[in-house]
Amino acid sequence: MGVEGIGARVVRKEDKRFITGKGRYVDDIKLTGMTHAHFVRSPHAHAKVKGIDSSAALKMPGVVAVLTGQQIVDDKVGNLICGWAITSKDGSPMKMGAWPAMAPETVRFVGQAVAVVIAESKNLARDAAEAVVVNYEELPAVADVHAAIKSGAPQLHPEAPGNQVYDWVIGDEGATDAAFAKAANVVKLDVTNNRLAPNAMEPRAAIADYDAAEEHFTLYTTSQNPHVARLVLSAFYNIAPEHKLRVIAPDVGGGFGSKIFIYPEEMVALWASKKVGRPVKWTGDRTEAFLTDAHGRDHVTHAEMAFDANNKITGLKVKTYANFGAYMSLFSSSVPTYLYATLLSGQYNIPAIHAEVVGVYTNTTPVDAYRGAGRPEASYLIERLMETAARQLKVDPAQLRRTNFITQFPHQTPVIMAYDTGDFNASLDAAMKAIDYAGFAGRKAKAKADGKLRGIGVSCYIEACGIAPSKAVGSLGAGVGLWESAEVRVNPVGTIEILTGSHSHGQGHETTFCQLVAERLGVPISQVSIVHGDTDKVQFGMGTYGSRSAAVGLTAILKAMEKMESKAKKIAAHALEASEADIVIENGEFKVTGTDKAIALPMVALAAYTAHNLPDGMEPGLKESAFYDPTNFTFPAGTYICELEVDPGTGKTSFVNFVAADDFGRLINPMIVEGQVHGGLVQGIGQALLEHAIYDANGQPVTASFMDYAMPRADDVPSFNLSHTTTLCPGNPLGIKGCGEAGAIGASAAVINAITDAIGKNNLEMPATPDRVWRTIHAA
Amino acid sequence: MYQTTYHRASSVDEAVSLFGKSSEAKFLAGGQTLLPVMKQRLASPSDVIDLGKIKELQGVELAGDTLTIKAGTIYYDIMTNADVKKAIPAIAHLTSVLGDPAVRYRGTIGGSIANNDPAADFPAALLALGATVKTNKRSIVADDFFKGLFTTALEDGEIITAVSFPVPAKAGYEKMRHPASRFALTGVFVAQAKSGEVRVAATGASQSGVMRVPAIEAALKANWSPSAIDGVTISANGLLADIHGSAEYRANLVKVMAQRAVKAAG
Structure with missing residues (x-):
């Protein structure tokens, strides 16, 4: 592998600038003549906008303009779109209400923008925004899914009667009913998957710069996928044709899905920049992040699992209500359907599955993909069901899983996915060994003597990553292809630039992608640079989410490398x-095998560019590009086991041990993979113990700051014990499965299974706050 | 933050004089509450008078059975002070679990009690130890000083100069942290005075701010041990409730934290 090749624990190249404060984020960028935007946002969850009086604000110092929702509609800026069409079980298309970038008539969640102030400074814009008088007529609001679907509930959109976006089904209902009719045992469970606020470290930001002479826009923005942003802004929002719009996503401080989407603020900044003839900057604050970044999860589910007399699963029935918030965000429709229900088979051989998902509008912040996106909800449900079943059937939870594991691959599940490879027993064995599963009973008894309730919880997760084969997702309603592109440029002096459509916002691409080049050419990674995040530099790309950058993005780089190497070999x-x-x-040399004849890469590169002595008919230059479209999803899987203690006096949970045995296929940089797993596990633990975006019954957010929304801190989580049990992915030449989301997908079930084991009661919702655990312990 | 005028006072007298000249002034101690509130635009003082550089407000003194902490002393200096650790280790412990390192390097005892946040730690120590608050005008005993949520006996422009604690026979403080804010979800300070008097104060629990807990005081007076509290029932009436802790849960915490504080006090 070489010291910097595939499998090496290379220190991250990008960290020098990050840890010395030299990162360049959107808010660090200052343009000549730049103005600042501050949005006027609704304090009401549901109201009619009866009038906006900007006269006082316009007289405030430094105010350049006050622009309203009616103006943006009048200027024919397009409404926000949802890019994945879902069809209900009755054959009707999903029912969506219009989402203008600023509300001209009706606001439907607290924080929705109705106007924007453009001023000479951020503070002056904020001062003036307070002077904008909006006359609202309040309407009844609804925040809870069950309340929203009741007759007589406040209605959000006339297009969606009963607040229902869709009622979608997957699987074979008849076969599933038949399995339940013959079942020896049926296990039932109601679970809520709590709503989360993503909370990337860097809030969203945008700078729009319109050049009137060229009729050209430049947008600097916090995006995980700048090309997709340009595509959507051009094709649907009428901002500018693609060649007149450059989107730059520079250093971005975390995304977790929340920066996939194109938000109203970017649209307004672009539109306003043309209106005022100056650059417009908007940087959100943390409160705006809580109010307007797309939230994650928020499912309410009833599920039943049928078993035969040998404890083999024979069927699974699921009904889920998914809370979409007030509008359908860019990929929201796909999250509780094709990213959720298609994973309901888990790691298990389940002959019949039927799932129904009802998508519901409420007067809350829109919900979309958040680290894992649908797959955490599926994994949590299945793993809570397996634990519940083990308790009900009085069998060891690990053994019940083993009894039902899929062991033959490829395996076609009843819910679309065809698992390509895996070894679920291997990861379960590794995790059980690492945590000394056999010795748990003794440790539990000892803890009891010390007045503590000790529990152990298993979670065997699987996810579909490497998103995604374009033809397959297209057939399911996706509006885009999900391939990736790359370009390899060998400069005349032999240094190498890799242009990629993937986008790094914490993942370490500037290191791992160089490691592939080091592996293939034997050059140091210092001679390689990664270019990403700029639509003028990189031809196209679908961006980074769904654990796809290595499995899809790096494979595209490999394809381009192979083309480049082929040409270089001809020159050599x-x-x-x-x-x-x-x-x-x-x-770093091209050698004639079996001889001492060799020519160094820089000489080959120089030959390519001088073109003095190339093979007949060869074009000069050494630059190749490739597009790679995967043939299947990848299926990272693994087992997490958590051992913890609950303090019966306070209900507080303390971790004793947390082991993870993951199968990610080939690892490019194990250190970076471990970092990804650590972060994911902490997010999963955060969901299980701490995090919950809460609204009151009238749609007012209760958790709009870190004083109320509990983010996990270092002392809330244990040191993790990680290992890998590897089966190479057969779907891509590098054998990569992806690692970005696993921790967030698998961790929460392990934690809740462990707490419920400790306290001896099965029903416990997330987050398992000390109060909730204490009340559950002491409930009659 | 709205525009404001900043003043740095070099003496208590100068601070009082500056206050008198301003329309809506606020004193700034460590700024751990006032500045975030101003940044949120929830407070808009015309003038901010910084007390942080006033020398006469700095320091700790132990004289006989009285520990005096000057109002502007930062938490870090309190928790590391040898006299504090010797005379009332429970105060050193309370300070060491107050906020986070950044807060402990800026926040002050005077700022904490003047603000009287219902979930702040120090009010419980003052109340349980029977401390006396010294101001530029008078002395106020703790029982008279705390008047409910964010309310104290301080008059307009009055500045706390020091807090005097009688050194107790035994004292202990334990708290359950609020999962999000890390303030005290509930904290209980127990103290047995050298006279034998037992005083117990709970913070974070009551809708009226820091409170004495007579039922636990009586139980501990009879028998200074954690098990003495086993039979005590704390009513949830009048207790705070939020998404991280119901009133019933806080009532339980008052009892459990009191037991653990007694154990810690020895």
């Missing part, structure tokens, strides 16, 4: 007067 063979088939690449 010509220079060395050897056969192309005899050329091998080692340590």
Whole structure:
């Protein structure tokens, strides 16, 4: 592998600038003549906008303009779109209400913008925004899914009667009913998957710069996928044609899905920049992040699992209500359907599955993909069901899982997915060994003597990553393809630039992608740079989410590398007067195998660009590009086991041990993979113990700051014990499955299974706050 | 933050004089509450008078059975002070679990009690130890000083100069942290005075701010041990409730934290 090749624990190249304060984020960028935007946002969850009086604000110092929702509609800026079409079980398309970038007539969640103030400074804009008088007529609001679907509930959108976006089904209902009719045992469970606020460290931000002479826009924004942003802004929002719009996503401080979407603020900044003839900057604050960044999860589910007399699962029935908030965000429709229900088979052989998902509008912040996106909800449900079943059937929870594991691959589940490979027993064995599962009973008894309730919880997760084969997702309603592109440029001096459509916002691409080049060419990673996040530099890309950058993005780079290497070998063979088939690449040199004849990469590159002595008919230059479209999803899987203690006096949970045995296929940089797992596990633990975005019955957010929304801190989580049980992914040449979301997908069930084991009661909702656990312990 | 005028006072007298000249002034101690509130635009003082550089407000003194902490002393200096650790280790402990390191390097005892946040730690120590609050005008005993949520006996422009604690026979403080804010979800300070008097104060629990807990005081007076509190029932009436702790849960915490504080006090 070499010291910097695939599998090496190379220190991250990008960290030098991050830890010395030299990162360049959107808010660090200052343009000449730049103005600042502050939005006037609704304090009401549901209201009619009867009038907006900007006269006082316009007289405030430094105010350039006050622009309203009616103006943006009048200027024919398009409404926000949802890019994945879902069809209800009755054959009707999903029912969506219009979402203008600023509300001209009706606001439907607290924080929705109705106007924007453009001023000479951020503070002046904020001062003036307070002077904008909005006359609202309050309407009844609804925040809870069950309340929203009741007859007589406040209605959000006339297009969606009963607040229902869709009622979608998957699987074979008849076969599933038949399995339940013959079941020896049926296990039932109601679970809520709590709503989360994503809370990337860097809040969202945008700078729009309109050049009137060129009729050209530049947008700097906190995006995980700048090309998709440009595509949507051009094709649907009428901002500008693609060649007149450059989108730059520079250093971005975390995304977790929340920065996939194109938000109203970017649209307004672009539109306003043209209106005022100056650059417009908007940087959200943390309160705006809580109010307007797309939230995650928020499912309410009833599920039943049927078993035969041998404890084999024979069927699964699921009904889920998904809270979408007030509007359908860009990929929201796909999250509780094709990213959720298609994973309901878990790691298990389940012959019949039927799931129904009802998507519901409420007067809350829109909900969309958040780290894991649908797959955490599926994994949590299945793993809570397995634990409940083990308790009900009085069998060891690990053994019940083993009894039902899929062991033959490929495996076609009843819910679309075809698992390509895996070894679920191997990861379960590794995790059980690491935590000394066999010795748990003794430790529990000892803890009891010390007055503590000790529990152990298993979670065997699987996810579909490497998103995604374009033809497959297209057939399911996706509005885009999900391939990736790359370009390899070898400069005349032999240094290398990799242009990628993937976007790094914490993942370490500037290191891992260089490691592939080091592996193949034997050059140090210091001679390689990664170019990403700029639509003027990189031809196209679908961006980073769904654990796809290595499995899809890096494979695209590999394809481009292979083309480049093929041409370079021809040049080397010509220079060395050897056969192309005899050329091998080692340590930065092209060698004639079995001889001491060699030519260094810089000489090959120089030859390509001087073009003085190239093979007949060869074009000069050494630059190749490739698009890679995966043939299947990848299926990372693993087992997490958590051991913890509950203090019966306070209900507080303390971790004793947390082990993770993951199968991510090939690892490029194990250190970076561990970091990804750590972060994911902490987010999963955060969901299980701490985090919950709460609204009161009238749609007022209760958790709009860190004083109320509990983010996990370092002392809330244990040191993790990680290991890998690897089966290579057969779907891509590098054998990569992806690692970005696993921790967040698998961790929460392990924690709740452990707490419920400790306290001896099965029903416990997330987050398992000390209060909630204490009340559950002491409930009659 | 709205525009404001900043003043740095070099003496208590100068601070009082500046206050008198301003329309809506606020004193700034460590700024751990006032500045975030101003940044949120929830407070808009015309003038901010910084007390942080006033020398006469700095320091700790132990004289006989009285520990005096000057109002502007930051938490870090309190928790590391040898006299505090010797005379009332429970105060050193309370300070060491107050906020986070950044807060402990800026926040002050005077700022904490003047603000009287219902979930602040120090009010419980003052109340349980029977401390006396010294101001530029008078002395106020703790029982008279705390008047409910964010309310104290302080008059307009009055500045706390020090807090005097009688050194107790035994004292202990334990709290359950609020999962989000890390303030005290509930904290209980127990103290047995050298006279034998037992005083117990709970913070974070009551809708009226820091409170004495007579039922636990009586139980501990009879028998200074954690098990003495086993039979005590704390009513949830009048207790705070929020998404992180119901009133019933806080009532339980008053009892459990009191037991643990007694154990810690020895």
